[in-house]
Amino acid sequence: MLRLGVVGYGRRIGSLIEGPFRAVEPELRVVGVVDPDEEGARARLATCDREAVFYESLSDMVQRGRLDALAIGTRCNLHAPYAIEAAAYDLPLFLEKPVAISMDQAVALERAFEGSDCPVVVSFPLRVSPLCMLARDYIAADAVGDPVHVTAVNYVPYGTVYWEEDYRDFAITQGLFLQKATHDLDYLMFLLASPIVRVAAMASWERVFGGDRPAGLFCSECDDAQSCLESPENRARHGTDGSREDHRCVFGSDCGSRLTGTNEDCSSALLEFASGAHGVYTQVFYTRRDAAARGATVSGYLGTVSFDWYTNELTRVRHHAPFSATEHAGEGASHFGGDIELAHDFIGLIRGTQESRTPIDTGLRSVYACLAAKESAERGRFVAVRQIGT
Template sequence: MRKYLHKNLDDAHFGCFSMDMKIGVIGLGKRLNHMVNTCMREAEPELSVVAAIDPDEAAVREALPEKEAKAVKFVRSVEELAAAGVDAIAVGTRCNLHAKYAMDVAVTGLPLFLEKPIATTLEDAMAMESAFQDTQTKVVVSFPLRASPLCVRVKHLLDEGALGIPQHVMAVNYVPYGDVYFNSWYRDYGVTGGLFLQKATHDFDYLAYCLRSPIVRVGAMKSCGRVYREAKFAEVDPDPNCGFYEQIGTPETGMNEDSSSALIEFENGAQGVYTQVFYSKRGAARRGATFSGHQGTLSFDWYANQATLIHHFQPFEDKIQVDSDLHHHGGDGVLADNFVKVVRGEASSISNVWAGLQSVYACLAAKESADKGEFCEVRQLKKVGMGEASYH
């Protein structure tokens, strides 16, 4: 990796100076396009995409600025990508390929921006855990919720003891755009692995982050095929309250859920309840949590951009309003800035690979629990201290 140096001592307080920052991309779809071409370029104006692995060459060239579109080199392997002189790599493929490419990048030692979920099977997650134990590769996992200003403020209040010891959390995600998980490529259960892995990976992560503790046990349930159904059944079941879509599967063959819920236990003894619903619309959108302790109750909602702290033993109620309405509630910009600093060697990741894996293990346990109808233990990272999982 090429080095980034201060221009001179007088400029040091302005941050790191670089002539450019060259990255390689793997799967430049809608999500990674946003992160690279909007967020990362804002954090580093001299960033350029110089190499890519993507089957849709035309779409990649169309997404890039004209000069880069003409010069970008298309390759077939991570080894070739690294050989193209890149300073870092960003992975935004379909979900079931995240782990494979991440492990390939681990061999190179290059900084990595990795989309979530970082794995969709236990086998892939365990292989990643092994692959990243001895690598120098620094990873920023795409967990913008934990990086959002509102979540960071909530965590600070919890850390400061506003509730005493947090004992319980109730979290919800009422998704107003749930159709996307049935009318686009997300409908492929073999790719997503279900919506605990696809959506709750964000929520389980920010809950563990706020409570400074991993999830250790899960009891979950799910509802499939009651609202969203396979299109071939539309003729025999023309229920106007149902949405029928092509090739979304069945409860028997595997399909994304209409809704799912989990009871969760944290290592520090706190308990939680989580629910995600995918048929909500318009003003029904909700995403956030209510934390409670003996001293108070703290609630927040990203869609409302606000938090409320109720003091149990004082006649006060504090309101916090976030003065922004940014994509992913402001977290994407924070992640991009952090990734640029990681590449420069100026910062550590605020959402590292261990946090990504711990979230995957919790989601896989929830998925298993919903299938079996019983509580399931969450695999814990064996060799990595929890401080390294970015919970502190």
């Protein structure tokens, strides 16, 4: 039996534990939990974990829980504070992304892990997904030569969650570079085998979502539900993505504003890599249905490798030979097969049979790049990305 302690037993970590983690290690048991919402967390626990003890603090759980490993699944603002504490315990740690939401948090986290023996799996399923690994293998095997350029897109079909669910709370997320692009900037650095060193970014706020509808408004209480494209009835009628349950208004004043902070409808970043390559990343949150796209095109003098997780295909073009190839990946796994890979990494780390492919440095590098993008979009100028160890 592997004894896991969980800080913040929410929906994401709960579904990972019950799904991929337990698929890889059926003997995994949640034996300790730190979560102020004991009732809610207990309701999410699997039957085999119902004996889990709830503790007041992480230190209490580590002292008394006889743990083999830790997982941190709180919302974004608490990842860094708990991980800083966990760095002192040396237990294998599964850490949700983003690993920090501010420069102060990120620097403190970096310091906490200097000299720490705590091995970490940062929750970056895209980097370890089979399609991304295949692209990386081809690029490492010279399919494009020296990578010179990258284009990456993320047309999100389920973007309304960032306005109708708790992700709308800017104090907790700090916007969608940190919340969403942290995955993409991470896998781009992996593909190009080079850190991002400079960013110029733009964003559009309050053009689509947010607005002046009353705070606290739900569709069920709204006089416009019949005509509004976002009501559950109309989403169902039009076959569009988004919750079909009664939900908070995505045009509400409580989505925040430029003044108080709010998520962006879309944002883009021009990226410079330490290798000298450059590229562009764009994320769009109001798109739906067949507009969904997420992936990258990496090119160099010798060739182009491109892939998209929604079409589940990778195409490799040789620039100087009459051959092009498209490969199809298998389907059906969560996060494009990345979650099960993270589970293998984490269980392997606990068993001492595997190293993490997403150690703490990957989380930090990505956060530093996302913080630069956020600052650049807010201030309208190029921003140098802080590098680990500087």
